[in-house]
Amino acid sequence: MTLRRRFVERDRQSHPPAYAPGYKTTVPRSPSQALVSLQTPSVSELTGPDFQKLRMGPHDNDLLLNFRDGTAPGLPVGERVIMFGRVIDQFGKPVPHTLVEMWQANAGGRYRHKKDSYLAPLDPNFGGVGRCLTDEDGWYHFRTIKPGPYPWPNGINTWRPAHIHVSVMGPAISTRLITQMYFEGDPLIPICPIVQTLNDKEAVGTMIGRLDMARSRPMDALAYRFDLVVRGELQTYFENQ
Amino acid sequence: MQQPNFTPTANLMLRETASQTAGPYVHIGLALAVAGLPERDEEIWNELAKDSASGQRIEVVGRVIDGNGDLVRDALLEAWQADSSGHYQTAFDLKAPFNSFGRTATTAEGDSEWRFVTVKPGAISRPDGRTMAPHINLAIFARGVNIHLQTRLYFDDEGEANADCPVLGAIESPSRRQTLIARREDSEGGLPRYRLDIVLQGEGETVFFDF
Numbered sequence: 001m002t003l004r005r006r007f008v009e010r011d012r013q014s015h016p017p018a019y020a021p022g023y024k025t026t027v028p029r030s031p032s033q034a035l036v037s038l039q040t041p042s043v044s045e046l047t048g049p050d051f052q053k054l055r056m057g058p059h060d061n062d063l064l065l066n067f068r069d070g071t072a073p074g075l076p077v078g079e080r081v082i083m084f085g086r087v088i089d090q091f092g093k094p095v096p097h098t099l100v101e102m103w104q105a106n107a108g109g110r111y112r113h114k115k116d117s118y119l120a121p122l123d124p125n126f127g128g129v130g131r132c133l134t135d136e137d138g139w140y141h142f143r144t145i146k147p148g149p150y151p152w153p154n155g156i157n158t159w160r161p162a163h164i165h166v167s168v169m170g171p172a173i174s175t176r177l178i179t180q181m182y183f184e185g186d187p188l189i190p191i192c193p194i195v196q197t198l199n200d201k202e203a204v205g206t207m208i209g210r211l212d213m214a215r216s217r218p219m220d221a222l223a224y225r226f227d228l229v230v231r232g233e234l235q236t237y238f239e240n241q
Numbered sequence: 242m243q244q245p246n247f248t249p250t251a252n253l254m255l256r257e258t259a260s261q262t263a264g265p266y267v268h269i270g271l272a273l274a275v276a277g278l279p280e281r282d283e284e285i286w287n288e289l290a291k292d293s294a295s296g297q298r299i300e301v302v303g304r305v306i307d308g309n310g311d312l313v314r315d316a317l318l319e320a321w322q323a324d325s326s327g328h329y330q331t332a333f334d335l336k337a338p339f340n341s342f343g344r345t346a347t348t349a350e351g352d353s354e355w356r357f358v359t360v361k362p363g364a365i366s367r368p369d370g371r372t373m374a375p376h377i378n379l380a381i382f383a384r385g386v387n388i389h390l391q392t393r394l395y396f397d398d399e400g401e402a403n404a405d406c407p408v409l410g411a412i413e414s415p416s417r418r419q420t421l422i423a424r425r426e427d428s429e430g431g432l433p434r435y436r437l438d439i440v441l442q443g444e445g446e447t448v449f450f451d452f
């Protein structure tokens with residue numbers, strides 16, 4: 001008997017289509033041919049990297065402390081927030097020890113990137129990148145500031161809602177996923193062309209971080225909970241032929 | 242009570258979190274040096290194989306091209322490949338001579354080529370008895386790419402193995418199979434070099450997989 005791992009087929013309706021002309025950059029960057037489906041997933045797709053030996057720095061998940069450019073020692077400007085949640089699969093099973101990475105703009109909506117020339121200033125105490133491994137039960141957490149919304153060239157007056165980019169590996173390259181967490185109640189969410197690439201309201205709901213007062217820290221930081229659901233893992237035994 | 246941000250689908254499974262583009266600044270999060278950020282002690286990057294790795298050390302390079310024929314200069318690529326004996330090394334460890342996983346990027350500067358230093362992977366036998374030709378699994382993330390694209394890179398000097406590979410065989414159009422074959426080129430005394438451009442759309446469009 002051999003154990004064979006399988007993942008629940010990815011429901012492409014739960015994801016944005018490649019071609020979504022409201023988000024203009026997809027027009028030249030979306031494949032015009034259909035994806036080729038691999039009927040028999042192999043070890044190439046069913047395995048993936050395990051990052052438990054990747055050494056994290058003490059502040060890798062603390063964006064309040066993990067960047068200083070030396071000119072103004074102190075804390076970043078902005079609303080202090082705790083972003084936390086669980087990585088689980090579609091059957092609700094926690095995904096332990098998996099790598100969660102995130103990056104974001106500062107409180108003014110400016111990214112620390114050579115190519116970002118938005119007129120909001122850089123914050124000398126804010127880099128905007130974090131990473132951590134989930135614990136035994138799939139929990140992760142970051143401490144950061146709430147990013148600002150920012151304008152971008154798409155329509156004439158197009159703005160991104162406040163968002164944090166989130167990357168998760170999961171148990172195999174089949175579960176690899178990059179998404180964005182939006183903040184509950186943000187009026188820019190329903191008018192954002194990137195959010196609108198999704199045709200499905202419920203799918204948009206999977207990307208909303210919810211205010212969690214119980215886990216907020218009095219006189220310190222508000223907490224937003226954001227659970228990440230990766231493809232469900234099925235394990236079946238089969239007789240070798 | 243707080244409502245969770247996930248919902249069950251009709252068959253009572255939870256819905257997978259939706260994908261969103263990695264955006265123009267993906268390098269801040271996943272390729273810090275490319276964004277101009279200081280690197281942490283340990284970063285995931287493009288050298289999968291050190292000198293001491295067993296097997297044939299090679300360099301794999303290419304570009305990412307859009308439907309207008311222009312360079313995509315803000316992409317992030319991830320590689321997942323077997324070692325030279327055809328086994329995946331799942332424990333990622335920067336001290337190991339070889340890692341199955343790596344990242345690389347295209348950039349705003351120069352010719353905007355991505356690059357991996359690795360070893361040529363071995364062939365992989367499947368439970369059904371068929372053998373997959375040596376290959377590197379690639380994922381492409383970028384601005385304007387709503388969900389990452391998944392492809393494979395094969396080698397042009399593995400003609401026989403490529404002809405028998407069930408995954409290449411699953412591509413109906415023989416001419417489209419060629420979009421996955423990296424060409425060995427003269428590398429003037431450096432590591433043997435293989436080159437493959439990834440074409441997102443249009444003429445010569447790369448085959449992308451769903452799995």
Ligand SMILES: [Fe+3]
Pocket residue numbers: 160163165264
């Ligand atoms: Fe962004």
